[in-house]
Amino acid sequence: MKGSFFCVDNYIGLRYNNITDSDISDGDLAVEVFILPESSERGALTEAVFYILLSLYTPMHGYGIMQNVSRLSGGRVNLGAGTLYGALNTLLEKSWIHALQTDKDSRKKEYVITPLGQTAAQAEMERLKELLENARQIIGGQLQ
Known part of the structure; x- marks a missing residue:
C-alpha cells in the first residue's frame, strides 16, 4: 500500500509505504513524519x-x-x-x-x-x- 496523508492544519505530514526489506514481515508499514513549514x-x-x-x-x-x-x-x-x-x-x-x-x-x-x-x-x-x-x-x- 503506497500513499500519503497530510495533516496540514498543524503542519504535520505523514507518508507511508510498504516495507519490502527481508528483515520485516510483509504488511508492515514504514512511516515518515515530517514538519511542514509554518505559513510565514x-x-x-x-x-x-x-x-x-x-x-x-x-x-x-x-x-x-x-x-x-x-x-x-x-x-x-x-x-x-x-x-x-x-x-x-x-x-x-x-x-x-x-x-x-x-x-x-x-x-x-x-x-x-x-x-x-x-x-x-x-x-x-x-x-x-x-x-x-x-x-x-x-x-x-x-x-x-
Missing part, C-alpha cells in the same frame, strides 16, 4: 496564485480559470496563458491542484484544488485576515 516561512501567495486556487474549488480548464480570475478580481488580475500555465505547473508540483482525466479527444485539461491546496488557500486567507486586522488597528486608530 512559506511566504505569501501571489494574488494570481490565490485567485487560481479559489477558482479551482470548481473544476476548470485553463481558459475558464483565466476568465474566473478576472471576474473574481474585478478585472484587476488578467492572466496570460504563459503565466497561467507556469503557475498551474508549479501548483501541480506542490500537489496543491490535480489534473482531472479527460476524454482522449479533448484538448482541454481540467484542474481541481486538492485538500493540500485548500489548506494553503485557507492559510493565506488567515494571513490576509491578520494583515487587515493589523491595518485596521493602526490606520483605524489614527482616524478616530
Whole structure:
C-alpha cells in the first residue's frame, strides 16, 4: 500500500509505504513524519496564485480559470496563458491542484484544488485576515 496523508492544519505530514526489506514481515508499514513549514516561512501567495486556487474549488480548464480570475478580481488580475500555465505547473508540483482525466479527444485539461491546496488557500486567507486586522488597528486608530 503506497500513499500519503497530510495533516496540514498543524503542519504535520505523514507518508507511508510498504516495507519490502527481508528483515520485516510483509504488511508492515514504514512511516515518515515530517514538519511542514509554518505559513510565514512559506511566504505569501501571489494574488494570481490565490485567485487560481479559489477558482479551482470548481473544476476548470485553463481558459475558464483565466476568465474566473478576472471576474473574481474585478478585472484587476488578467492572466496570460504563459503565466497561467507556469503557475498551474508549479501548483501541480506542490500537489496543491490535480489534473482531472479527460476524454482522449479533448484538448482541454481540467484542474481541481486538492485538500493540500485548500489548506494553503485557507492559510493565506488567515494571513490576509491578520494583515487587515493589523491595518485596521493602526490606520483605524489614527482616524478616530
